[in-house]
Amino acid sequence: AAARPTPYLDDLNPAQREAAETLEGPVLMLAGAGTGKTKALTARIVHLLAQGKARPDEILSVTFTNKAAREMKSRIGRMLGQTVEGMPWLGTFHAICVKLLRRHAELVGLKSNFTILDTDDQQRLLKQLIVAANIDEKRWPPRMLSGIIDNWKNRAWTPDKVPAAEASAFDGRAQGLYAEYQARLRELNAVDFGDLLLHMVTIFQKYEDVLARYQRWFKYILVDEYQDTNVAQYLWLRLLAGHKNICCVGDDDQSIYGWRGAEVGNILRFEKDFPGAVVVRLEQNYRSTGHILAAASGVIAANKGRLGKTLYTAGEDGEKVRLIGHWDGEEEARWIGEEIEAMQGGTRGLDPMSLDDMAILVRASHQMRAFEDRFLTIGLPYRVIGGPRFYERMEIRDAMAYFRLAVSPDDDLAFERIVNTPKRGLGDKAIQTIQRAARDNGVSLVEGARLCVENGLLKGKGLKELGILVQSLDRWHGQVTAEADTHVELAEMILDESGYTAMWQNDKTPEAPGRLENLKELVKALEEFENLQGFLEHVALIMDNGSEEQGAKVSIMTLHAAKGLEFPAVFLPGWEDGLFPSQRSMDESGLKGLEEERRLAYVGITRAEMLCTISFAANRRVYGQWQSALPSRFIDELPEAHVEVLTPPGLYGGGYGAAGMAAASPVLQGMAGSNLHEKASRADVYNSPGWKRMQSRAQQRPMAQPKESRTMTIDLEAVSAYSVGDRVFHQKFGYGEVMGLEGDKLEIEFDKAGAKKVVARFVVPAAQ
Ligand code: ATP
Numbered sequence: 144a145a146a147r148p149t150p151y152l153d154d155l156n157p158a159q160r161e162a163a164e165t166l167e168g169p170v171l172m173l174a175g176a177g178t179g180k181t182k183a184l185t186a187r188i189v190h191l192l193a194q195g196k197a198r199p200d201e202i203l204s205v206t207f208t209n210k211a212a213r214e215m216k217s218r219i220g221r222m223l224g225q226t227v228e229g230m231p232w233l234g235t236f237h238a239i240c241v242k243l244l245r246r247h248a249e250l251v252g253l254k255s256n257f258t259i260l261d262t263d264d265q266q267r268l269l270k271q272l273i274v275a276a277n278i279d280e281k282r283w284p285p286r287m288l289s290g291i292i293d294n295w296k297n298r299a300w301t302p303d304k305v306p307a308a309e310a311s312a313f314d315g316r317a318q319g320l321y322a323e324y325q326a327r328l329r330e331l332n333a334v335d336f337g338d339l340l341l342h343m344v345t346i347f348q349k350y351e352d353v354l355a356r357y358q359r360w361f362k363y364i365l366v367d368e369y370q371d372t373n374v375a376q377y378l379w380l381r382l383l384a385g386h387k388n389i390c391c392v393g394d395d396d397q398s399i400y401g402w403r404g405a406e407v408g409n410i411l412r413f414e415k416d417f418p419g420a421v422v423v424r425l426e427q428n429y430r431s432t433g434h435i436l437a438a439a440s441g442v443i444a445a446n447k448g449r450l451g452k453t454l455y456t457a458g459e460d461g462e463k464v465r466l467i468g469h470w471d472g473e474e475e476a477r478w479i480g481e482e483i484e485a486m487q488g489g490t491r492g493l494d495p496m497s498l499d500d501m502a503i504l505v506r507a508s509h510q511m512r513a514f515e516d517r518f519l520t521i522g523l524p525y526r527v528i529g530g531p532r533f534y535e536r537m538e539i540r541d542a543m544a545y546f547r548l549a550v551s552p553d554d555d556l557a558f559e560r561i562v563n564t565p566k567r568g569l570g571d572k573a574i575q576t577i578q579r580a581a582r583d584n585g586v587s588l589v590e591g592a593r594l595c596v597e598n599g600l601l602k603g604k605g606l607k608e609l610g611i612l613v614q615s616l617d618r619w620h621g622q623v624t625a626e627a628d629t630h631v632e633l634a635e636m637i638l639d640e641s642g643y644t645a646m647w648q649n650d651k652t653p654e655a656p657g658r659l660e661n662l663k664e665l666v667k668a669l670e671e672f673e674n675l676q677g678f679l680e681h682v683a684l685i686m687d688n689g690s691e692e693q694g695a696k697v698s699i700m701t702l703h704a705a706k707g708l709e710f711p712a713v714f715l716p717g718w719e720d721g722l723f724p725s726q727r728s729m730d731e732s733g734l735k736g737l738e739e740e741r742r743l744a745y746v747g748i749t750r751a752e753m754l755c756t757i758s759f760a761a762n763r764r765v766y767g768q769w770q771s772a773l774p775s776r777f778i779d780e781l782p783e784a785h786v787e788v789l790t791p792p793g794l795y796g797g798g799y800g801a802a803g804m805a806a807a808s809p810v811l812q813g814m815a816g817s818n819l820h821e822k823a824s825r826a827d828v829y830n831s832p833g834w835k836r837m838q839s840r841a842q843q844r845p846m847a848q849p850k851e852s853r854t855m856t857i858d859l860e861a862v863s864a865y866s867v868g869d870r871v872f873h874q875k876f877g878y879g880e881v882m883g884l885e886g887d888k889l890e891i892e893f894d895k896a897g898a899k900k901v902v903a904r905f906v907v908p909a910a911q
């Protein structure tokens with residue numbers, strides 16, 4: 144057959160092409176930031192699809208965040224010239240494992256509608272176990288235990304596999320509590336985050352047939368950000384990959400999740416694990432200007448434990464990295480707000496820049512508050528990426544608990560949360576009675592409550608109210624199962640019938656209206672999902688969603704969440720010792736923690752394409768107290784030739800002042816004579832030819848447009864995940880056969896549920 148055209152490979156350099164075109168056998172792309180690893184990986188997927196090497200659902204591709212997965216999906220679509228609906232296995236480790244575990248839950252003693260606990264639920268459960276074991280929870284807090292257990296799960300240790308050397312943890316009780324915790328989770332038909340991988344590793348190790356089926360199914364495996372995989376993820380990948388077509392990409396200098404169990408060693412021993420691997424190195428950086436790249440390289444060079452890579456750019460030097468000190472954190476936020484407005488508004492006769500092109504990257508999430516407050520005050524639209532903030536709110540958690548119970552009635556944690564919210568006259572004693580009834584009969588709390596009602600174990604108002612609640616829960620669960628109403632209607636009904644909405648309507652505190660707004664917002668969010676369970680799953684998984692209203696916005700996120708992303712303009716505030724690097728890393732003996740912080744600095748600087756601004760404050764309020772701070776030691780490591788020190792604005796109380804700055808840091812001292820006083824105000828910077836050049840570059844790049852605007856058409860068969868006759872699995876309707884295709888919908892004849900039309904992304908292929 145004639146070779147199919149490959150326009151999507153045209154804008155790759157030879158090394159990238161090699162990585163994208165070497166389809167058979169293991170491939171490792173080990174290269175620095177902005178060298179086009181993710182781009183080449185994406186082109187590889189497109190190549191696989193376009194050449195008909197695999198159907199979209201036969202490709203397993205792992206990204207580090209949900210956001211990255213979404214972006215990759217839309218890029219693939221753009222490069223193919225059509226949207227890709229059928230890539231069910233493109234996502235984070237967690238998202239992929241949820242799907243797998245739903246199919247095989249019974250193999251680890253769970254039902255397929257298991258609940259995913261968030262950290263809050265996890266803590267509450269652990270607290271119960273700690274209290275029940277008569278352990279002093281003040282000395283031995285649940286948070287500490289969850290840290291230990293998470294860590295063990297990251298290493299793929301089930302309770303029986305925890306090595307003896309570790310067993311002294313938590314006063315020698317951790318292993319026993321871990322076993323109890325796992326048993327309790329099973330009773331609750333629940334998993335925590337770590338379980339998603341751990342259970343799948345267990346299943347793959349124990350059930351060879353299941354593993355073999357997926358080994359056959361996934362023809363190609365691709366992993367981005369491989370340097371940040373932990374042991375459990377690594378084992379999972381190795382089990383699935385065998386010695387086949389696996390392509391991993393990463394950068395040892397960007398390993399920043401060591402604290403969460405990631406092992407940079409995984410990437411360094413790839414060639415040993417996969418003999419005959421083709422190793423591709425990329426050295427050309429396409430993202431950042433010369434000064435930015437040089438500044439980042441200068442900082443990371445101070446790390447001892449690294450492979451060491453050279454990076455160069457063919458682009459222009461651009462603006463130097465800008466450095467500015469402020470009097471305090473508020474002034475820093477105020478200054479950055481003004482900078483952003485100036486850049487955005489095109490004031491002073493400059494070309495405007497989109498807010499979407501600007502980001503503020505912080506070391507610790509508590510730093511965000513100052514920016515959020517400031518931006519709210521001045522009405523500057525922003526989005527926070529990386530925190531499930533909205534879903535952490537009390538009213539949202541309450542409402543979600545109701546939804547969880549409607550989906551799976553044995554979710555005891557959810558029941559505990561709402562049983563007396565709104566007030567139903569069920570005090571601690573009543574709840575203990577319910578718990579006892581449940582325990583004595585080995586049933587869930589809802590069932591325990593039913594027993595209490597039937598046998599009149601409670602008195603008065605409480606008894607009556609509990610009866611109503613149990614009845615309502617039955618009815619809601621029935622409605623979820625029967626699908627009589629849409630899940631959005633059902634959700635509204637649940638909030639009304641439970642009295643939860645009324646509780647806030649009758650509440651006279653100033654927060655109540657906001658809470659009602661949030662509940663409305665929650666129902667709105669539901670509309671994007673096919674059913675309640677899908678939504679609950681989504682909420683449990685979101686690590687990186689922001690509010691999705693329209694319009695351009697500045698992004699605020701942690702450095703950790705920024706990995707893999709890029710922005711024309713980046714602000715890096717809070718470069719002070721004790722904040723960045725963190726106090727913890729500075730207190731630690733050895734360099735490990737500090738080197739990880741430095742890699743984080745490298746990640747931060749290399750997110751910037753054209754303008755990178757680092758700032759620090761002389762004073763910060765920490766827990767209501769003022770503390771003075773020294774500029775970060777990383778500032779000293781910035782190569783002088785690539786940095787420009789800006790004079791503090793001095794408008795709001797003076798800023799750090801030239802003398803103060805110089806006294807604080809030797810690097811700054813070195814610069815003081817040459818730079819500090821001459822260095823100009825912002826207006827001069829904006830009027831400099833370099834800035835204008837950057838502006839026009841930003842203009843040339845259509846803002847809303849993809850960088851890869853190339854499109855091509857290929858026959859539909861290669862991209863549509865499904866064809867007539869395929870066996871598929873749907874969360875709610877079970878197994879069925881594809882009878883027809885219609886846009887993004889499939890007509891499916893379900894074995895049990897009959898013929899239905901469903902959105903293609905809600906089904907997964909049934910592994911034969
Ligand atoms: P990171 O390590 O930060 O994840 P990366 O190596 O994955 O970076 P990409 O995000 O893939 O790098 O690419 C960085 C930028 O360079 C992107 O804007 C991308 O479109 C561009 N780019 C990559 N390769 C090329 C190329 N061959 N020609 C032109 N631009 C390129």
Ligand code: MG
Binds near residue numbers: 367
């Ligand atoms: Mg990348």
